[in-house]
Amino acid sequence: MPLLTIRNLSVTFATAQGPFRAVDKVDVDVNPGEILAIVGESGSGKSVSMLAVMGLLPWTATVTADEMTFDGRDLRALSGPARRRIVGNQLAMIFQEPMSSLNPCFTVGFQIREALKKHTDMDKAARQARCVELFEMVGIPAPERRLKAFPHQLSGGMNQRVMIAMAIACKPRLLIADEPTTALDVTIQAQILDLLTALQQETGMGLILITHDMGVVAETAERVAVQYAGQKVEDQEVQALFDTPHHPYTAALLAALPERATERRLPTIPGVVPGQHDRPAGCLFSPRCRYADDVCRGTEPPVQPDALGRARCHYPLHAPQEAQA
Amino acid sequence: MLKFFLSRLATFVPTFIGVTLISFAFIRVLPGDPIVVMAGERGVSAERYEELRSQYGFDQPLWVQFWEYFTGVLQGDLGESFITNRPVWDEFFSLFPATMELSIVAIIIATALGLPAGVIAAVNRGKFFDRALMSTALIGYSMPIFWWALLLIIVFSGNLGWTPVSGRIGLLYYFDDVTGFMLIDSLLSGQKGAFTSAVSHLILPSIVLATIPLAVIARQTRSAMLEVLSEDYIRTARAKGLSPGRVNGLHALRNAMIPVITVIGLSVGTLLAGAILTETIFSWPGIGKWMVDSIFRRDYPVVQGGLLMIAVIVMIVNLTVDLLYGLINPKIRKR
Ligand SMILES: Nc1ncnc2c1ncn2[C@@H]1O[C@H](COP(=O)(O)OP(=O)(O)OP(=O)(O)O)[C@@H](O)[C@H]1O
Ligand SMILES: [Mg+2]
Numbered sequence: 001m002p003l004l005t006i007r008n009l010s011v012t013f014a015t016a017q018g019p020f021r022a023v024d025k026v027d028v029d030v031n032p033g034e035i036l037a038i039v040g041e042s043g044s045g046k047s048v049s050m051l052a053v054m055g056l057l058p059w060t061a062t063v064t065a066d067e068m069t070f071d072g073r074d075l076r077a078l079s080g081p082a083r084r085r086i087v088g089n090q091l092a093m094i095f096q097e098p099m100s101s102l103n104p105c106f107t108v109g110f111q112i113r114e115a116l117k118k119h120t121d122m123d124k125a126a127r128q129a130r131c132v133e134l135f136e137m138v139g140i141p142a143p144e145r146r147l148k149a150f151p152h153q154l155s156g157g158m159n160q161r162v163m164i165a166m167a168i169a170c171k172p173r174l175l176i177a178d179e180p181t182t183a184l185d186v187t188i189q190a191q192i193l194d195l196l197t198a199l200q201q202e203t204g205m206g207l208i209l210i211t212h213d214m215g216v217v218a219e220t221a222e223r224v225a226v227q228y229a230g231q232k233v234e235d236q237e238v239q240a241l242f243d244t245p246h247h248p249y250t251a252a253l254l255a256a257l258p259e260r261a262t263e264r265r266l267p268t269i270p271g272v273v274p275g276q277h278d279r280p281a282g283c284l285f286s287p288r289c290r291y292a293d294d295v296c297r298g299t300e301p302p303v304q305p306d307a308l309g310r311a312r313c314h315y316p317l318h319a320p321q322e323a324q325a
Numbered sequence: 326m327l328k329f330f331l332s333r334l335a336t337f338v339p340t341f342i343g344v345t346l347i348s349f350a351f352i353r354v355l356p357g358d359p360i361v362v363m364a365g366e367r368g369v370s371a372e373r374y375e376e377l378r379s380q381y382g383f384d385q386p387l388w389v390q391f392w393e394y395f396t397g398v399l400q401g402d403l404g405e406s407f408i409t410n411r412p413v414w415d416e417f418f419s420l421f422p423a424t425m426e427l428s429i430v431a432i433i434i435a436t437a438l439g440l441p442a443g444v445i446a447a448v449n450r451g452k453f454f455d456r457a458l459m460s461t462a463l464i465g466y467s468m469p470i471f472w473w474a475l476l477l478i479i480v481f482s483g484n485l486g487w488t489p490v491s492g493r494i495g496l497l498y499y500f501d502d503v504t505g506f507m508l509i510d511s512l513l514s515g516q517k518g519a520f521t522s523a524v525s526h527l528i529l530p531s532i533v534l535a536t537i538p539l540a541v542i543a544r545q546t547r548s549a550m551l552e553v554l555s556e557d558y559i560r561t562a563r564a565k566g567l568s569p570g571r572v573n574g575l576h577a578l579r580n581a582m583i584p585v586i587t588v589i590g591l592s593v594g595t596l597l598a599g600a601i602l603t604e605t606i607f608s609w610p611g612i613g614k615w616m617v618d619s620i621f622r623r624d625y626p627v628v629q630g631g632l633l634m635i636a637v638i639v640m641i642v643n644l645t646v647d648l649l650y651g652l653i654n655p656k657i658r659k660r
Contacts, residue, residue: 056560103579114565
């Protein structure tokens with residue numbers, strides 16, 4: 001049974017300038033123990049779609065989906081309290097900014113014990129023991145002392161380890177990591193990613209890794225979903241995606257990788273992700289796509305079959321001749 | 326923490342000297358000669374006038390007068406009242422408990438209502454409760470205290486007859502001061518009905534006095550909460566599956582408390598100023614009424630000593646607030 005199944009997830013924000021669709025008919029599938037990477041440029045709706053799964057969006061957001069099932073339970077039908085029994089327990093999330101994601105008024109130990117208190121029936125001593133164990137798992141030296149520290153007394157990398165310890169405290173079945181390394185130094189980035197994959201191996205939990213770094217994807221993920229302007233434009237196994245990208249956007253992201261560059265200057269994708277006011281008709285990527293023609297600019301592209309990475313494209317790349325209608 | 330405390334304490338000194346100077350100057354810039362006022366209708370002969378002038382030291386240059394006052398203050402001597410001849414220090418402390426009781430009850434009312442109101446308004450931002458509350462707070466903030474007090478007296482004392490109009494306790498009861506706080510002393514006296522009487526006397530003046538701080542605290546809590554609620558760590562708290570009560574009431578409120586405590590601290594100054602008016606309206610025998618009476622009597626030592634004492638109390642409260650910051654948010658202690 002898949003761990004997380006999402007069909008046609010859309011999120012619309014009510015803004016002062018009218019409704020804005022930040023996530024547009026996205027499908028997500030994660031199997032138990034699988035690592036799924038979600039990649040895309042800034043503003044492509046990666047965070048918003050996962051916050052929708054967690055139920056953490058502000059009230060200005062309207063979430064619709066044909067299906068949203070976690071571990072056999074329909075997330076859409078859950079009451080607030082019922083959802084809060086799952087969130088932070090079997091379903092956990094960590095965020096981009098470790099420094100601001102921890103409450104400055106409480107010790108990190110307090111903030112972890114709080115999660116244990118909410119979701120387990122451990123007593124005080126057991127909670128403390130579990131905290132020490134967690135800190136050892138995430139590689140924080142001198143756990144007893146560090147548990148008494150306030151977030152501002154720890155470095156960004158340490159705080160992200162604390163966040164990870166907090167997220168896995170109740171042994172989640174699925175961990176969503178939203179750009180867990182973006183705010184950290186390059187050397188620390190690798191450590192945190194290694195930690196996440198090691199923990200994933202150790203515990204067998206599912207892992208959704210949000211990133212805009214294709215390099216990270218190559219090293220860690222098993223499957224990749226590429227998102228663009230709120231839509232999922234491609235979805236493939238990691239090796240297949242790197243070998244034969246079907247969507248021009250994926251191809252452009254890969255071409256921007258330093259180790260893949262054929263010229264001395266890195267190719268970049270011209271233009272930016274369309275926002276609320278400049279959404280083009282037809283294919284959303286068409287203004288930046290080197291292959292786009294009038295069909296792309298006029299009609300919304302279909303979703304191609306599995307064999308073509310479910311690419312949202314009129315003219316998927318690397319397609320066998322007969323598949324190109 | 327000790328260093329933090331000492332650095333705050335150091336700022337105390339110049340402020341204290343400034344306040345001494347201002348309290349000294351304040352009464353002297355008011356027109357009216359204290360000796361003439363003291364003499365009253367009967368007047369005073371020229372010789373007697375000169376005699377009194379030199380007795381009180383008014384014939385000395387101003388800076389000499391100030392120096393004597395200032396050195397006295399440093400030794401804890403605020404001088405004696407022209408009218409009663411009792412030391413200002415003693416008079417102040419015999420009356421201060423009444424003001425303190427009124428102020429404490431007022432600040433408790435203002436905080437106990439303002440804090441939750443601000444939190445609920447922030448959590449329900451833009452909804453009916455929020456709008457209703459903020460409009461009410463605006464009215465409370467801009468309401469003339471004098472008018473508001475009279476309105477309450479007319480309704481609750483006049484029409485309904487629920488509360489007495491003046492004083493601290495019914496005439497039926499008499500007992501010695503133990504703490505100076507009527508609520509406590511009336512309980513200690515063991516006299517039946519004394520406590521209820523004390524409460525009923527306290528209720529209207531403390532509501533009047535609490536009104537402006539209540540509005541200020543509610544508004545400040547709301548805006549501080551709104552800012553905190555959009556912080557990342559609130560999202561983290563919710564991602565842990567914590568209940569909204571815990572997220573808002575613990576994680577958010579704890580961080581929002583810094584600006585709120587600041588206004589509560591600042592309210593103490595406003596409160597002591599408000600107490601002067603409130604005590605006068607309700608004939609509350611505290612330092613507010615004492616100060617007003619003394620100003621009319623040109624009782625120089627009382628006015629300057631009283632002002633100085635009030636200022637020092639406000640300064641102590643602000644110092645305490647500074648120290649509280651460090652306790653609430655350990656990050657602040659570092660700076
Ligand atoms: N509360 C909100 N109200 C209105 N619009 C929002 C809100 N939150 C996000 N958005 C918009 O939704 C879009 C998608 O945002 P999202 O944060 O999911 O992007 P992202 O892919 O995670 O980008 P990044 O890589 O920068 O994290 C953005 O255009 C953003 O401005
Ligand atoms: Mg994001």
